[in-house]
Amino acid sequence: MDMNPAAVHDMLYALRDPAGLPFFPWAFWGVGILTFAMHFFAVAVMIGGAGVALYGVRQDNPYWRKLGYAMADVSKIAVSVAIVLGVAPLLAVQVYYDPMWYTSNVLSAYWVITFVLALIVAYSLHYVFYFRNKKREGTPKSLWSLGGALLGYLLVGFIMHSLGYQTLSPEKWLQWYAPNGVVDNSGTKLHDFNVIRYVFFILLSVPVIGTYLMAYATYWSTRKDQDAAYLEFAFTLGRKLAMVGAAITTTLAIVYLATLPEKLHAFQTSLWAALWVIGALLPALVAWRAGKAGYRCGYRPFIVAFVGMLLIAIAREMLRYYAVIPYYNFMDYKVNLDWFTTDVFLFTFLVLGFSTLGYLLTVVWKAGKTEGVYEASPIMHVWARFNIGLMVFWTAVYFLLMTIRSF
Amino acid sequence: MELISLYPTWYDPAMGSGYWIALIATIHVLFSHTSVGAAIFFAYLVNKAYREDRPELLEFVKKYGIFLLIFSYVMGSITGPGIWYSTTVGSPKGISALIHSFVWKWATEWVFFVIEVVGVYLVIYLVGKVDKRTHTYIAFIFAAASYATMMLILGILSFMMWPGSPEWFEKGGTLYSFFGQNTFAQLMIRTGFAMAVTAVVGSIIASAFKDDALKDEVLRKLAGFGLLGVSIMIGTYFWYVQTVPANALEVMHNRMPSWFAPAIIATFGLMLLYFIVALFNTRLLTPVIAGAMVVVITVLGLFPEEITRESMRKPYVAGQYVYSNQIIARDVPGMGIKAELPKVEKYGILKVHPFLPDNLRTVTAENKLAVGKQIAVVMCSNCHQVTKTEGIRPLTDYFGGETNVDRIKRYLKGTVVAGNIMYMPRIPLKEAELDALATYIAHLNGDNAKTLAAK
Ligand code: HEM
Numbered sequence: 001m002d003m004n005p006a007a008v009h010d011m012l013y014a015l016r017d018p019a020g021l022p023f024f025p026w027a028f029w030g031v032g033i034l035t036f037a038m039h040f041f042a043v044a045v046m047i048g049g050a051g052v053a054l055y056g057v058r059q060d061n062p063y064w065r066k067l068g069y070a071m072a073d074v075s076k077i078a079v080s081v082a083i084v085l086g087v088a089p090l091l092a093v094q095v096y097y098d099p100m101w102y103t104s105n106v107l108s109a110y111w112v113i114t115f116v117l118a119l120i121v122a123y124s125l126h127y128v129f130y131f132r133n134k135k136r137e138g139t140p141k142s143l144w145s146l147g148g149a150l151l152g153y154l155l156v157g158f159i160m161h162s163l164g165y166q167t168l169s170p171e172k173w174l175q176w177y178a179p180n181g182v183v184d185n186s187g188t189k190l191h192d193f194n195v196i197r198y199v200f201f202i203l204l205s206v207p208v209i210g211t212y213l214m215a216y217a218t219y220w221s222t223r224k225d226q227d228a229a230y231l232e233f234a235f236t237l238g239r240k241l242a243m244v245g246a247a248i249t250t251t252l253a254i255v256y257l258a259t260l261p262e263k264l265h266a267f268q269t270s271l272w273a274a275l276w277v278i279g280a281l282l283p284a285l286v287a288w289r290a291g292k293a294g295y296r297c298g299y300r301p302f303i304v305a306f307v308g309m310l311l312i313a314i315a316r317e318m319l320r321y322y323a324v325i326p327y328y329n330f331m332d333y334k335v336n337l338d339w340f341t342t343d344v345f346l347f348t349f350l351v352l353g354f355s356t357l358g359y360l361l362t363v364v365w366k367a368g369k370t371e372g373v374y375e376a377s378p379i380m381h382v383w384a385r386f387n388i389g390l391m392v393f394w395t396a397v398y399f400l401l402m403t404i405r406s407f
Numbered sequence: 408m409e410l411i412s413l414y415p416t417w418y419d420p421a422m423g424s425g426y427w428i429a430l431i432a433t434i435h436v437l438f439s440h441t442s443v444g445a446a447i448f449f450a451y452l453v454n455k456a457y458r459e460d461r462p463e464l465l466e467f468v469k470k471y472g473i474f475l476l477i478f479s480y481v482m483g484s485i486t487g488p489g490i491w492y493s494t495t496v497g498s499p500k501g502i503s504a505l506i507h508s509f510v511w512k513w514a515t516e517w518v519f520f521v522i523e524v525v526g527v528y529l530v531i532y533l534v535g536k537v538d539k540r541t542h543t544y545i546a547f548i549f550a551a552a553s554y555a556t557m558m559l560i561l562g563i564l565s566f567m568m569w570p571g572s573p574e575w576f577e578k579g580g581t582l583y584s585f586f587g588q589n590t591f592a593q594l595m596i597r598t599g600f601a602m603a604v605t606a607v608v609g610s611i612i613a614s615a616f617k618d619d620a621l622k623d624e625v626l627r628k629l630a631g632f633g634l635l636g637v638s639i640m641i642g643t644y645f646w647y648v649q650t651v652p653a654n655a656l657e658v659m660h661n662r663m664p665s666w667f668a669p670a671i672i673a674t675f676g677l678m679l680l681y682f683i684v685a686l687f688n689t690r691l692l693t694p695v696i697a698g699a700m701v702v703v704i705t706v707l708g709l710f711p712e713e714i715t716r717e718s719m720r721k722p723y724v725a726g727q728y729v730y731s732n733q734i735i736a737r738d739v740p741g742m743g744i745k746a747e748l749p750k751v752e753k754y755g756i757l758k759v760h761p762f763l764p765d766n767l768r769t770v771t772a773e774n775k776l777a778v779g780k781q782i783a784v785v786m787c788s789n790c791h792q793v794t795k796t797e798g799i800r801p802l803t804d805y806f807g808g809e810t811n812v813d814r815i816k817r818y819l820k821g822t823v824v825a826g827n828i829m830y831m832p833r834i835p836l837k838e839a840e841l842d843a844l845a846t847y848i849a850h851l852n853g854d855n856a857k858t859l860a861a862k
C-alpha cells in the first residue's frame with residue numbers, strides 16, 4: 001500500500017540535510033538540468049558511436065569501414081566525456097533532491113556497486129578493441145570486445161535509469177523496503193523502471209550521432225587531404241539517422257507521456273510535455289533543412305540537437321517536480337549562505353574554466369584542421385600565458401588562505 | 408510524529424558495506440595519485456624535451472601517457488564516482504553532510520577535472536602536431552589543473568576526519584571547515600605520495616625501453632622524483648601527527664591490526680630501497696619488479712592506511728558530528744544543525760526512524776526478534792557484522808556465546824547504552840528496544856552454538 005501524502009511529506013522533510021545549502025536551491029537545480037543535458041549528449045554520442053562502429057567495421061564498403069573505426073574512437077573518448085560530465089548532475093541532484101536520491105540508491109545498493117564494476121569492465125573492453133585494431137583498417141579483430149562494451153554501457157544506462165526513476169515515487173519506498181512489513185536490507189532489487197522511457201533515452205543516440213556525423217563531415221571538409229565522396233557518405237548517413245531517429249524518439253516520447261500514471265496527468269497537459277516532444281523532434285527538422293547544403297552544412301544540426309536535449313532535460317526535471325510536489329518542494333530548502341565558497345566557484349568556473357577550456361579546445365580545433373604542425377599565433381600564446389597566470393594566482397591564494405588558517 | 412534523518416540501511420551479509428568502500432577507495436587512491444604525480448612529471452619532461460631538443464623524451468610522454476590514460480584516468484575517473492556511489496549506499500548521511508557543506512568546492516574541483524581530462528588527451532595526442540611552445544603551455548595547464556583537483560578534494564576528505572578549524576562548529580562556513588593545519592599537512596603528505604607512486608608506475612614503462620641510454624636517464628629522473636616524494640612524505644608525516652587529535656592517535660597506535668604499522672614502515676623502506684637501486688643501477692629494474700612494487704605499495708601501504716583513516720574518525724563518519732550509524736550526535740550552531748540523539752533518547756529509535764514498517768514500531772512478543780534484528784542493522788551494522796561470525800567485528804564476538812537475554816541486556820546497558828566505549832557511538836535504547844536487541848543477540852549466539860555443535 002502507498003504511504004499517505006502527509007506521511008510522505010514528513011518523511012522527506014525529515015531526511016533533508018540539516019546543513020542546508022551554501023546558495024539558493026534554484027541555482028543547483030539549474031546546474032543540474034544543464035549538466036544533465038551535457039552528460040546525456042555525451043552518452044548519446046558514445047552509444048550512437050559504438051553502434052555505428054559495430055555495424056560499420058563489419059561492412060566491405062571501405063567508407064563504412066573507415067567511418068566505423070573513426071566512430072569507435074569517437075565513442076571511446078565520449079565515454080570519458082560522459083563520465084566527467086556525469087559527475088556534475090550527480091553532485092547537483094543530491095544537493096536539491098537528497099532524500100530521493102539517497103533512498104533510491106540505498107534501496108538498490110548492489111546495483112549501484114554493479115554500475116561501477118560494469119562500467120569498468122565495459123570501458124576496459126572498449127580499450128581491448130582499440131588495441132587490437134590499432135591500424136584501424138581491414139577486418140576487425142576481437143569484435144566481441146566492442147559488442148561487449150556496448151552491452152555493458154546499456155546495462156550501466158539501465159541502472160542509471162532505474163535509480164533516477166525510483167526517485168519519482170516516494171510514496172512507494174516503504175513498500176519496496178519492507179514489503180508486507182518484512183524489512184529487506186539486501187539492496188538486491190531494482191524496484192521500478194519504465195521500458196519505454198529507457199528505450200526513448202537510449203534511442204536518442206540515433207539522432208544525436210546523426211547530427212554528429214553531419215558536423216564531422218563539415219569539419220573535415222576544409223582539409224584537402226580528405227576524400228569528398230567519403231564526407232558526402234558520412235553526411236548522407238548522418239542526415240538519414242537524424243531524421244529517422246528523431247521520428248522514432250518523438251513517437252516514443254509521445255507514447256511515454258501518454259501512458260504516465262494517474263498522479264502525473266497534470267503534467268501531460270502542461271507546457272513541459274510539449275517541450276519534451278519538441279526537443280525530440282528538433283534534430284529531424286534541422287537535418288531535413290540541411291539537405292540542400294550538402295556535407296558543408298555547418299554545425300547547426302549538432303548544436304540544435306543539443307538544444308533539443310536541453311529542452312528534454314528541462315521537461316524531465318519538471319516531470320520530477322510534478323511527481324513529488326504533493327509532498328516536497330526543493331525551493332524551500334534551508335540556505336546557509338556562504339559567499340566565500342560560492343565566489344571561489346564562480347571565479348573558477350566563469351573566468352578560469354571558460355578561458356582555459358576555451359583555449360584548449362581552440363588548440364584542438366585548429367590543430368585538427370591543420371595538415372602538418374600547427375603553429376599558434378602570438379595571440380594564442382598570450383591567451384595561454386593568461387590561463388597559466390590565472391592558475392598560478394588561484395594556487396597562490398589557496399596556499400595563502402591555508403597558511404593564514406593554519407598558523 | 409517526530410522523525411530524524413535516517414535512510415534505509417543496506418546490509419551486506421557477506422562483506423559489509425565498509426569493505427566495499429575500502430576496496431574501491433584503495434584502488435582509487437592509487438590511480439588518482441599516479442595521475443597527479445604524472446601530470447607534474449610530464450610538464451617537467453615536455454619542458455626539458457623542447458629546451459634541450461630531445462624528442463626521445465617526448466616519446467616517453469607519449470608511451471607513458473597512453474598507459475597513464477588507461478591506468479589512471481579511465482580507472483580513476485570511474486572509481487572516483489565509484490567511491491562516491493559506494494559511500495552513498497554505505498553511509499548516505501555521511502556523504503550528504505559532505506556534499507551539502509562542500510558542493511561548490513566539489514563543483515570547483517569539477518572545473519579543474521574537466522580541464523585535466525581534456526589536457527591529458529591533448530598532451531599525448533598533440534605530440535608533434537603543434538608547435539613546441541603551445542605544447543609546453545598545455546603541459547603546464549594540465550599539471551596545474553591536476554594538482555588543483557588534489558588541493559580541493561583534500562580539504563573535503565580532511566573534513567571527513569575533522570573540520571579544518573574547530574571554530575567551524577560555532578561559526579560555520581567553508582572558510583573554517585576547509586582550511587586548517589591538518590588539511591595542510593595532509594596535502595603535503597599526499598603530494599609526496601603522488602610523486603613516489605608516479606615514479607614507481609613510470610618505471611614500469613621506462614624499464615622496458617630498448618635504448619639503454621634513454622632507459623638509464625629516465626629511470627634516474629624518476630628515481631630522483633620518487634626519492635624527493637618519499638622525503639616529503641616522511642618529513643611532513645611528523646607534522647601531520649602533531650595535528651591529529653589525541654584520541655585518534657590512540658586508535659592509530661593501539662587499535663589497528665598489529666601487522667599494519669610494520670607493513671607501512673616496510674613499504675617506506677622498500678620504496679627508498681627501490682629508488683636508491685634505480686639511481687645506482689638501473690639494469691636491476693624490470694617491468695615485473697616495478698609492477699610488483701606497485702602491488703606492494705597498494706596492499707601493504709595503501710590498504711592499511713585507508714582502513715586506519717577509516718578507524719581514526721570513529722565513532723564519527725563526517726565532521727565529528729555525524730555518527731557512523733548515521734545519527735547526528737551534536738549541535739553545530741554555526742550551521743544551525745541540531746543533534747538528533749536527544750530525540751532518539753526521548754522517543755526511542757523505533758518511533759523516530761522514517762523507514763520502519765508500522766508493525767515493527769512497537770515491540771511485541773511476536774515481532775521481538777525481527778525488531779531486534781532491525782535495531783542491530785540500523786544502529787550497529789555500520790561497524791559490526793550483525794548476522795554472521797565473519798567479516799568486520801562480528802557482534803557475536805563480544806558476548807562469549809551468552810544466550811541469557813537478561814545478562815546480555817545488563818552488559819549492553821553498561822557499555823553501549825551508557826556510551827562509555829571510546830570508539831563507539833552512544834546508543835540510547837528504550838527498555839523494550841534493548842530487550843529486543845538482546846533477544847536477537849541471544850538468538851544469534853544460540854544459532855552459532857548449534858552450528859558449532861553440528862560441525
Ligand atoms: C557510461 C555509461 C553511462 C550511461 C549509458 C548513462 C546513461 C544514463 C541514463 C539512461 C540516465 C537516465 C535517464 C532517465 O531515465 O532519466 C542517466 C542519468 C544520469 N546519469 Fe548517467 N550514464 C552513464 C554514466 C554515468 C556516470 C559515470 C555518472 C556519474 C558520474 C552518471 C550520472 C548520471 C546522473 C546524475 C543522472 C541523472 C539522475 C537523476 O537525475 O535522477 N552517468 N544516465
